[in-house]
Amino acid sequence: MGDTMDEKLNNTLDRDRAVDYALRRREVVAQLLADRGDTLVVAGLGAPVWDCTAVEDHPLNFPLWGAMGGAAAMGLGLAMAQPDRRVLVITGDGEMLMGLGALTTIGAQQPDNLAIVVCDNERYGETGMQLTHTAGGLDLPAMALAAGFATAAGIRSDNEFKAALPAIREGRNAAGPGFWSIKIRAENNAIGVMPPKDGVTLKDRFRAALLG
């Protein structure tokens, strides 16, 4: 069923290339969150939530179980409220595409402690691996740059990822908001550990850990 659809999209979108991408999402997110210190994390719905929770069900993670399109804007509100903390938004390409306007809102505010990381598998993974626009010529980092991000880059190899890691993780000296789109292999992982689903619990434990 989905296949027929994708065959038609095949004229403009590439259904094959992401299957061979070198970087794997679980390893990428594990490295992003290793020795995270006091970093504040917002995770976009679906696989990014499972990836972050696989590292640790940390009280300073805010895993979204819905609110598709809201992760970057939520990161902005948090980054402005906590200007001395690194705020890391880890989300999917589909989630980011639903909230593209937020990139321009971030560009207008210039929070220097905010990093947006898109785990770009060129798929709506959670709903059956349908192709997203990034499977075509869409260049998310170029959009972020045009929106006013101080730093924006696409990452395809382990070397590029290793080189970018310090900038992604260390926000304080950044010239402005940063955006990284990490091309990751299109693959299905077992969900593994789930964070709490209750939104009030997630909110209360985050605020308790951050604000005391």
Next chain:
Amino acid sequence: MQANQGGVDPVDWTGAIYSTLQDWQVAQVAYVPDAGHSELIIRCDRDENMRLVPLTTEEEGIALLAGAWLGGQRGVLLMQSSGVGNCINMLSLARVCRFPLLTLVTMRGQWGEFNPWQVPMGQLTPKVLADADSLVFSVDDPAAMGQTVAGAARMAFEGPAQAAVLIGQAVIGAKSFGR
């Protein structure tokens, strides 16, 4: 700023809203502008303790202010009634997590509206917000603005709850583009 229809407006209702925002130390003022909010936006912009956050669409404001609250700041969301239609799914974030959400909605398409395109959301706004679990307070008398917004802010921030104040066209004046 357009005065109340039919003469001099003796009530500084924008000032009443602004002082409530000051009382609650509102730090993030998120908005998609409406003419009815223009004076409030100017006042907030002059306040060094308030950060203006213009949005591209109103739903961004719901996620933004949830993030602000996670980080220990209070905010307010300003929009016109058509913007409520842009918010529905994102309101589930406020509802499920019980984030405080103070929204001030200037009404169009409610009364004396010359533009039929404003009417659908103008008429739907109170129903849709109530269905989404928001408290809804309507103000049609400028003199009631101060106490209504203060009461809504208290319920929003101390609930915490979603609280929307609908600022009626009787307060802001029906826009006619000079017709």
